[in-house]
Amino acid sequence: MQEAIRFRLPDAEPVEPADFIEQARRLRRSSEVLSRGLALTIRGLHKSFGDHQVLRGIDLHIPAGQFVAIVGRSGCGKSTLLRLIAGLETIDAGAISFGEETRPEDIRVMFQEPRLLPWARVLSNVEVGLGRDRASSDAQARAEKALTEVGLGDKRGQWPAVLSGGQKQRVALARALVSDPRILAFDEPLGALDALTRISMQRLLERVWRDQAFTAILVTHDVSEAVALADRVLVLEDGRIAHDIKVDVPRPRRRGSADLAALEGSILRELLQSNSEPSDL
Numbered sequence: 456m457q458e459a460i461r462f463r464l465p466d467a468e469p470v471e472p473a474d475f476i477e478q479a480r481r482l483r484r485s486s487e488v489l490s491r492g493l494a495l496t497i498r499g500l501h502k503s504f505g506d507h508q509v510l511r512g513i514d515l516h517i518p519a520g521q522f523v524a525i526v527g528r529s530g531c532g533k534s535t536l537l538r539l540i541a542g543l544e545t546i547d548a549g550a551i552s553f554g555e556e557t558r559p560e561d562i563r564v565m566f567q568e569p570r571l572l573p574w575a576r577v578l579s580n581v582e583v584g585l586g587r588d589r590a591s592s593d594a595q596a597r598a599e600k601a602l603t604e605v606g607l608g609d610k611r612g613q614w615p616a617v618l619s620g621g622q623k624q625r626v627a628l629a630r631a632l633v634s635d636p637r638i639l640a641f642d643e644p645l646g647a648l649d650a651l652t653r654i655s656m657q658r659l660l661e662r663v664w665r666d667q668a669f670t671a672i673l674v675t676h677d678v679s680e681a682v683a684l685a686d687r688v689l690v691l692e693d694g695r696i697a698h699d700i701k702v703d704v705p706r707p708r709r710r711g712s713a714d715l716a717a718l719e720g721s722i723l724r725e726l727l728q729s730n731s732e733p734s735d736l
């Protein structure tokens with residue numbers, strides 16, 4: 456009789472109903488396993504350029520599939536942290552660990568500039584994101600699928616030069632998505648877009664993140680963008696994580712809603728108080 460009400464998770468021993476903490480722990484672990492995203496753990500991360508200490512001890516765990524935004528004053532080290540996570544810079548001290556069997560293709564970065572090859576048509580630009588899989592027989596089909604995902608299926612034969620700024624960023628997003636990354640790092644990807652295009656791109660980023668269940672790490676100057684998109688906002692200050700804020704607002708989120716505005720206001724106040732220099736967020 457007791458056995459009938461025991462709780463079982465995949466590959467787990469049954470636990471007694473009374474052991475709720477253990478059940479919750481296993482549930483969390485199993486939801487991480489179900490996500491396609493990679494979890495990452497950062498311990499004691501330091502980075503300097505010459506004698507300029509940029510990161511002075513970052514400790515952080517990001518569960519698989521979480522959407523994290525990183526905000527902070529200009530020059531506080533947001534891009535440096537992202538570049539270290541993506542393996543584009545070398546670590547001075549500390550460590551960043553991912554799941555086992557992480558391949559380079561598992562982590563992709565999307566930058567503020569689309570960085571498209573001007574001499575290659577849109578579809579070929581997307582295929583570039585496949586790296587060494589570019590020669591595989593399904594490369595073209597995968598690139599077409601990624602283009603459709605970002606709403607540009609009809610632009611496959613165009614040259615980058617004829618696309619708008621927003622369309623170029625969509626192609627850059629398709630190029631990042633085509634390898635099915637498990638972590639997608641965004642370095643101010645919408646910074647150069649006008650306000651309306653920016654909002655539609657934010658919706659697109661949220662949709663692809665929800666559909667594809669990767670882990671998302673977004674560096675942005677825009678605190679309203681951070682609270683609209685992320686599960687969690689990290690405020691970087693003096694080379695450390697000064698605030699780690701959960702965005703406990705259900706999705707789909709309504710832009711301009713009172714709870715998002717209140718959260719945005721409190722983060723902005725923290726940022727403004729953190730330094731007496733004029734704001735250059």
Ligand SMILES: Nc1ncnc2c1ncn2[C@@H]1O[C@H](COP(=O)(O)OP(=O)(O)OP(=O)(O)O)[C@@H](O)[C@H]1O
Nearest residue numbers: 504507509527528529530531532533534535536676
């Ligand atoms: N390759 C490099 N060589 C020397 N200094 C660097 C290098 N990369 C970054 N820095 C310096 O490290 C500091 C942090 O730069 P980083 O780009 O990470 O800041 P950020 O918070 O992303 O800034 P922003 O919001 O303005 O983009 C800055 O002072 C910058 O000048």
